[in-house]
Amino acid sequence: MKELNCTDPEVDNIIAHEVLRQKEVLNMIPSENYVSPNVLKAIGSVLVNKYAEGYPTKRYYQGNANTDAIELLAIERAKKLFGVEHVNVQPHSGSPANFAVYMATLEPGDTVTGLALPDGGHLTHGWKVSATAKFFNSIQYHVKEDGLIDFDEVRKIAKENKPKLIWCGATAYPREFPFEEFSKIADEINAYLAVDIAHIAGLVAGGVHKSPVSYAHIITTTTHKTLRGPRGGMIMVTKKGLEKDPELAKKIDKAVFPGMQGGPHEHTIAGIATALGEALKPEFKDYASQIVKNAKALAESLMENNIKLVSNGTDTHLILVDLTPFGIGLGKYIAVALENAGVCLNANSIPKDPSTPFKPSGIRLGTPILTTRGMKEKEMKQVGKYIADVIKDYQNIELQNKIKQEIIKLCAEFPVYEGL
């Protein structure tokens, strides 16, 4: 791996500090992961130098035999892994992938519905500050008191407002998504159902979360979360999608290029192909299953230590902590206290948050990276105790320093990126 180091001492020094941070900290932001050394090599390859506007065998520039080969390989692997008819691997990330879905299925001003951001939804599912709400008529649905999706509201919006596009998916929803209920509602009003599996792609690939393939018309994802690839995006069209609109795959491709983007990042696509190859191996199923086992063990440990969780647990890789028993709007303070103690996670709004998105009352955490490092339920029990101790006494700097030292020792038992 040494050959990846550059010889610019200033850049090298910053990267070296980040390597150390990734080795010595419990990184628990649920949308992050640690890619394999092979993925790192692929994204650091000379494919970064190539312009490849267009699609394999239909490029606008010469010299694309190798980019064609890598992009076709990524597409074939994604089709096999998820069992879909068509895949576009060019979106630079999740937001452009989602915007391309709007471009492919709607006209400006058309109606769309998605989960509200404070309830766990994504910006691009129609939240008010996003272009998806500025250029389209967005009506948002919510979760109920119990933290689960309010299907009465989804049905009401569907009946009264007839959205042409329904989004299912989230950034802070700890429970399994009921795809079939969304699918029934979408079919009744002849809407497109787009399922954004960015957070759970690795769990779907590993068979520990139900697959949306037989329910959705379109599936979008990022490639860098539980799927453990580089930062990128993909759009998949299912058999059901092609039955609804035989032109859907072409519309999606046209929306990505030339509709939204210029040259695809073929070095990233090489990294995606590598990550998909890893996800096709049997051991990835064990990895995905362990992510969920770890998240459940961590959730139990937190609750045993009197920490309140939205929906009282998790079915996935992700946990949302409700900090209101300790005060309103404490998310950021506690996230900082935990960072001082060697645990990196993010402050997050909780459903019906009594505070603002700038001062949210929750924290969001997950287990993809700890699982990549090889940690199991035993370690989760201890990590839950560390986190609970810091939450309950979040102004105690001495405690934070003590836990940080213990976490450095724990991390050393589960080394990563050796040789870097």
Ligand code: DSN
């Ligand atoms: N920023 C991502 C996340 O953390 O969930 C969503 O885009």
